Amino acid sequence: MEQRVVFFSADWARLTLVAECFMLYIHPLHWQHPYVPILSAQMLDFVMAPTIFLMGCHLNHFEEVAAETDDLILTNIDDGTVSSSCSETVDLPDVPFASAECFTKR
Template sequence: DAKKIFADKCICLVSRSPSFQVLRDALEELFILCFSPNGTSIPLWEIVAHMVSNVPLPTPGKDRILFSIENCLLSVQAPPKEGLPHADISFQPLLQCLDVDNLIRLFTAVLLERRILLRSNKYTLLTLVSEAICHLIYPFRWQHVYIPLLFFSGADYIDAPTPYMMGLHSGVDISGLTLDGVVVVDLEYNRISTSDDIPPIPDIELGFLRNEILKLLQPNVVGIDHIKANLGVISDQYAKTGNRIWEKSMTLK
């Protein structure tokens, strides 16, 4: 009998459009078809070829593009160019990894065009956080080296002298690198370390920015604090006027 030899296959979708969710949905459908007991009506590679060759990129501000993978209907759409940037990702992972103070420190370091190194033991997290940061600095754009997921053998690139934003799996040992001036962001332990200080945002602007972020993260808590603050002001005003001696001018007429 002839021996059957199985080879691993990997399907990777590459697109100029940052439509992460629809690409993820497409890969999940392909994965389901690969292991479906009923198989597919047409060969899997024909499905992939059709999607790559016949599904166009969405035109900004135009109707959404519809396409199907077997019996699953998918759609992709791009917002107008003059509107806010297309953010087909969740900002929740970034906000879950870093507290407000570290988020602002990272935001400041990015605006100062520092060398940013993100560390995590989850590959997906590195990409999601990198994309979220790039969207947060709108209307500015990160125009330097951008590698959300740096391959293991490319760890030496961390010593590059130019500004960059890179993501590296925390399993890669970088103890032999100097990391002079590099802002290392540990997403697993909510830590930011660097040999060069990150200058703080001026107090007034920092307080405003911090409060606005907290409103988004904890709207109910901030609302209660605001009510308490107002009650405190009213209480203080009452205390100041409550001990005054009654005068005839205060009599209601």
């Protein structure tokens, strides 16, 4: 899971909740990289950091963040999509059915 991941949502509470749930989901592994569940508009330059990270941004900044840099995994929580900002076409694997079903039931 060593990728540069950015979560997006129009709901700040949902953004924080999903970021925290992701941290629990990877347990017993421990995230060793920068973790910023809510990134303000003034701090959007942080997504250009040359390190692995997990950050959360408001959905209004999706296009701006996607255009800033390559090699980001962009997760839109509100519409349930995962994409890459890489200029090449990347074939992301589907979420395993059992895992997806667990989250959709809640």
